[in-house]
Amino acid sequence: MQSNREPSERADVCVVGAGPAGGIVADKLASEGYDVVVLEAGPRFDDDEREQRMERSIRPAHGPHSVWEMGGERDAYASTGDRHYPLNAARVKGVGGSTLHWQGMVMRLHEQDFTLESETGVGTDWPVSYDDLRPYYADAEEELGVAGASDNPFAPPRKQPHPLPAFPPSYSDSLFAEACEAVGVTTHSVPNARLSESRNDRSACVGYGTCQPVCPSGAKYDATIHVEQAEQRGARVVDRAPVQRLEHDDAGERVTAAVYATPDGTEHRQEAREFVLAAGGVENPRLLLLSESEQYPDGLANSSGLVGRYFMDHLFAGAGGTLDEPTRQNHVGFNTTESHQFYDREDDSRGAIKLEFLNYAGPSPLEMALSGDDWGDAMLDRIRDGYGTHVAVGALVEQPPKKENQIRLHPERTDDHGNPVPDVVWSVDDQTRRTIKRANEIQHEILTELGADIQWTVGPDATGPAFHHMGTTRMGDNPETSVVDAQLRTHDLANLTIPSSSVFPTGGAMNPTLTIAALALKAANHVAERI
Amino acid sequence: MELTRRDVLAALGAAGAAGAVGAGALTLSQRDNTGNPVGDHEVATLVAVAGVVYPSEVEGVETFVREYSVARFADRPEYAAGVADAVAALDEYTRTWHDAAFVGLDANAREETLSGMEVDIADPVPEGDHRERVRYYLVNELLYALFSTPTGGELAGIENPQGHPGGTTSYQRGPQ
Known part of the structure; x- marks a missing residue:
């Protein structure tokens, strides 16, 4: 465990946040010989405790927040929009960040995602193209150890195969494949950030x-891999060191220090030549807003007034039921078949849809045993009746950027350090509702063809967020309409970089972490060029 | 369906206690149990509770529960104390109706006692009232152990149950 939480005397780069973006940037820069300090608000978790965390995730006595110890005054927040946002279920604070509890699905955005406004009039274009990010995507797949196949006819072009072979389809995938073919839906494999073969020292x-929310074997990628690699290359990681504010020089052109607190109640100043803000789509804007100054009265790097604005997530749409035959669910916790056929948009009538065919539909026998009000033979009869015939089709649905959706500072509530807590203001617009309905139509058509007794549907009213925080420090060429430029550097401060989903101008409907990793690799290059 | 030593190791893996299994250290007599609040009486009570809550198709229950318990609680004194407290709570309830501890009852009386205490409909709460702690530390403890094993999974129709690292081939197979 880290005992010395004093600032480093000399640091080239100070990284705020030890999730995938911070970990990758720290690793890349440390490998090039730069002195890197990473400040992480949460703790460093012990790998040996992962089975116990898994047990907590399965046994019904323990809430989801307990698995990775979220909640309490440290993580206090407000949710004052039309829709409640369960923020602490949506993130993990600690070395590894939210990749500790993520699903591990890693797709490239489509070419159209980068030119959405030009093509459909919705949202805004990115200041970089797919071709700009393409080499970084390839490197990111290598870094994360992605298992995938080139069988997706809807995927953007790629030059080389994924680093590891895709996981083979499940038995239930074969049932879905037949039904999908009958209704004209093309299915394909899923790129997963989990090892299909052992790699280096990982199982x-x-x-x-x-x-x-937890992989005890470590086969699923999480950012501890890059953080530990960065440390081996000389980076210094200080855990339980939440950054309170960033300070800047008299000219207001450069960040000079990250002021962080330590568990003993003291504050320290970490100075550096470059600063990288990698604390996620909620804490990134929050920290900038907390760092207001005379020169930046509305928050640091916020000349545009857009820090915290355009908060986006992906919405879940789904339907499921049972067949009159076994479907073999819950053997694994990841998916092996998707369809991106309904991803690209013809116009502004709907957003992107990414269909997912679940391998974990319905309850697992273990969960059923632990949550019933019977035991012995009656319990076993109930489990045998209830397990084994479920099917479900999920979907991620795109949400266009809306200025009114935002992360702002709550005017009254404060955290354990007296700082205003993040207030998530979130709503779901009509286009997104239409897209969810369309996803439900497709899901019902497939399930009906499959002969399923459809028992549940998550539509526009019941939908919830997929826990992908995006958009709150958007990227663009124009300083009046964006927070960072195409190099991920803030327009206002020349040495402040934000490699995060918070820079996504639009969110698409792909899980964001591969793009975060690609942007982190790009940002690391730019930072290295400057120092 | 017979529970085997493989199932003991699988259950301990799911419970994060596989590391507590030393070579040949799978019996109470072979371990220094000094200071462990889960002693012979507590383990006997777990075996007795398993006799009620495990399906009748399961065989080898006593050996499974004994071997599992020794390693499961060895390095978790707080959890072991919770188990011991739950056993004491169950015995206290039992003595209000019978002149014996729970292990002293016959099979029918054990089931009646657990039902009478309303453990079946209680929520599992580690810091809860007596019946909630009995549900958490005894009943759900035993059910977690059983249904995270290959044998327990097969009883329910799944060869690789949640919590068991049973590989990545069974999910691809169709019904046998």
Whole structure:
């Protein structure tokens, strides 16, 4: 465990946040010989405790927040929009960040995602193209150890195969494939950030079936891999060191220090030549807003007034039921078939849809045993009746950027350090509702063809967020309409970089972490060029 | 369906206690149990509770529960104390109706006692009232152990149950 939480005397780069973006940037810059300090608000978790965390995730006595110890005054927040946002279920604070509890699905955005306004009039274009990011995507797949196949006819062009072979389809995938073919839906494999073969010192997936929220084997990628690698290359990681504010020089052109607190109640100043803000789509804007100054009265790097604005997530749409035959669910906790056929948009009538065919539909026998009000033979009869015939089709649905959706500072509530807590203001617009309805139509058509007794549907009213925080420090060429430029550097401060989903101008409907990793690799290059 | 030593190791893996299994250290007599609040009486009570809550198709229950318990609680004194407290709570309830501890009852009386205490409909709460702690530390403890094993999974129709690292081939197979 880290005992010295004093600032480093000399640091080239100070990284705020030890999730995938911070970990990758720290690793890349440390490998090039730069002195890197990473400040992480949460703790460093012990790998040896992962089975116990898994047990907590399965046994019904323990809430989801307990698995990675979220909640309490440190993580206090408000949610004052039309829709409640369960923020602490949506993130993990600690070395590894939210990749500790993520699902591990890693797709490239489509070419159209980068030119959405030009093509459909919705949202805004990115200041970089797919071709600009393409080499970084390839490197990111290598870094994360992605298992995938080139069988997706809807995917953007790629030059080389994924680093590891895709996981083979599940038995239930074969049932879905037939039904999908009958209704004209093309299915394909899923790129997963979990090892299908052992790699370096890491085990291949052994099928614990609890990927989300914890992988005891370490086969699922999480950012501890890059953070530990960065440390081996000389980076210094200070855990339980929440950054309170960033300070800047008299000219207001450069960040000079990150002021962080330590568990003993003291504050320290970490100075550096370059600063990288990698604390996620909620804490990134919050920290900038907390760092207001005479020169930046509305928050640091906020000349545009857009810090915290355009908060986006992906919405879940889904439907499921049962067949009159076995479907073999819950052997693993990840998916092996998707369809991106309904991803690209013809016009502004709907957003992107990414269909997912679940391998974990319905309850697992273990969960059923632990949550019933019977035991012995009656319990076993109930489990045998209830397990084994479920099917479900999920979807991620795109949400266009809306200025009114935002992360702002709550005017009254404060955290354990007296700082205003983040207030998530979130709503779901009509286009997104239409897209969810369309996803439900497709899902019902497939399930009906499959002969399923459809028992549940998550539509526009019941939908919830997929926990992908995006958009709150958007990227663009114009300083009046964006916070960072195409190099991920803030328009206002020349040495402040934000490699995060918070820079996404639009969110698409792909899980964001591969793009975060690609942007982190790009940002690391730019930072290295400057120092 | 017979529970085997493989199932003991699988259950301990799911419970994060596989590391507590030393070579040949799978019996109470072979371990220094000094200071462990889960002693012979507590383990006997777990075996007795398993006799009620495990399906009748399961065989080898006593050996499974004994071997599992020794390693499961060895390095978790707080959790072991919770188990011991739950056993004491169950015995206290039992003595209000019978002149014996729970292990002293016959099979029918054990089931009646757990039902009478309303453990079946209680929420599992580690810091809860007596019946909630009995549900958490005894009943759900035993059910977690059983249904995270290959044998327990197969009882329910799944060869690789949640919590068990049973590999990545079974999910691809169709029904046998």
